[in-house]
């Protein structure tokens with residue numbers, strides 16, 4: 288029977304012995320990622336910056352392989368010539384991906400994304416410079432009004448963190464279903480159901496995909512659906528859910544701009560086996576997505592929201608009409624190497640301004656035209 292891809296607590300302790308060389312990094316709460324490129328080249332990430340772990344090494348390639356074998360074994364899988372890649376989750380929520388030779392040229396390559404318990408509050412997020420108080424307020428309003436939101440960004444740009452943060456602003460009284468490859472999101476909410484996918488076993492059996500779980504979710508009377516990361520055909524079901532009354536649904540997607548995010552969602556949804564024409568799909572997406580939040584990891588290691596944009600349908604050539612409401616202003620490098628700059632309203636009212644006013648939300652029109660600073 289497939290054991291899923293999550294390692295139990297007992298197994299994690301057994302595996303820890305094999306990972307002793309990186310134990311100090313593992314236990315250092317300021318380290319967020321450990322990258323092993325063969326037995327004696329180890330890097331780590333701290334405060335968004337990658338550094339070499341000097342003097343840290345595994346005894347040999349065999350020792351490193353033994354560690355990866357132990358991780359694989361503890362979740363009932365094998366990593367070998369036929370299947371040289373491994374995805375695993377530790378009991379504490381950390382995520383491990385490994386690739387072994389011959390696919391990996393420098394020796395066994397492993398990346399460990401540590402689960403950061405540190406909950407980032409909206410206050411922290413503002414302090415980190417990831418968002419301005421006004422833009423944060425605007426996002427809260429969007430959550431209150433049940434806007435469908437796509438968080439878009441590159442690898443490690445802070446998509447999951449932002450999605451967790453948005454979840455803290457879901458108004459009370461809804462039934463939320465969260466679907467992820469591996470449960471990462473922090474969702475403290477009264478009524479929430481959580482699903483996690485299961486990888487296929489060695490014979491390719493028993494896989495349960497995001498799409499499978501999304502189909503189940505739709506039969507379980509959700510109000511809002513949250514998909515940790517849209518990276519496949521499930522994009523179609525998510526869009527359909529958003530269009531059929533599941534207001535306030537959200538997901539993240541790997542893309543470099545709000546427009547790219549919509550185009551990527553289209554490509555992913557099109558890749559599904561459903562019989563939907565390209566135009567129908569474009570209409571669906573344009574109707575489903577209200578807002579795209581673009582986030583980036585900048586060269587100084589900071590993660591910031593670069594744009595909050597509204598999706599306003601399609602133009603006559605079937606291009607998505609994307610209207611930024613907030614964009615990052617000019618970024619200037621300070622003396623300490625940090626980039627200084629902030630999100631600014633571009634001078635465009637959201638199309639749902641009337642909803643904001645009808646709900647008597649104290650966020651006047653003038654806010655969208657506020658001057659810099």
Ligand SMILES: Nc1ncnc2c1ncn2[C@@H]1O[C@H](COP(=O)(O)OP(=O)(O)OP(=O)(O)O)[C@@H](O)[C@H]1O
Pocket residue numbers: 319403412415417440441442443444445446447448449589590591
């Ligand atoms: N605004 C921020 N400021 C500083 N650090 C942040 C910020 N947002 C996220 N981080 C940190 O950046 C790292 C990556 O964040 P996160 O997992 O949310 O990114 P992601 O885009 O979901 O990554 P992936 O592509 O792997 O899914 C984490 O260690 C997180 O704590």
Ligand SMILES: [Mg+2]
Pocket residue numbers: 446447448516
């Ligand atoms: Mg993520």
